Amino acid sequence: MTGRADAGAMGRGPALASMGLAVAAVAIAAGCAAQFTAMPALFLGHIAAMCACWCLMTAGSVVYSMAGFWPATGKNKDTARKAHAAIQSTAVLAALVGYLCIFSNHRLVGGSQFGFDPGNPPAKTAHALLGYVVLALMLLQAVQGWQKFLGLQVGKIRHLAHPLNGRATLIIAAINMALVLTTFPFLSQALFLTLAGGIPVISVLATVLAGPLGKASARELPDPLEGPGYQVLE
Structure with missing residues (x-):
């Protein structure tokens, strides 16, 4: 019991950092979306949905290390896995809503869906093109993530690169958001630096906490879905 208590105490650090990071992500996302309330409804919808998407991606990335705050039931990682699946699936839905909004806005004004309008700043064109890359990566991650989740229920491990790919997707999304800002x-210089700097910094910190060191807190307790009964498919 002492070992479990010590392990739980050790997990509080990454868990606390993850909670703080999630709160910071909400604040940054809300602050970003609030700057565009005077924009047309579809454009505002795009901004709000994509900010929510990034916020959810960040929270979903660090949910494993948040397990240090949960009761020591021996099933912390299983619970974290389910929370991760739910949060990241919601992030994909938010991304699709955001894309639908900007797609509809471009159709309404007769603009290019790829940012190739005459006189468009290169950063906006790059943002549009990179946005398609991020959306494609998110859809791929969603498919592989659910395949991995369902496979684990029957003792099969697949898509071992899924966590690393997810962290890369979050970083690319953050860069794309900072780029368009x-x-x-x-935007005032102070506000721009807060948003364009805060989004990538929070994303990088989330990838650190989502990595092996951060997730160690969720592995301190035995995981009922891990062990010699697993079959690695990939």
């Missing part, structure tokens, strides 16, 4: 001159 450079095209809005109405």
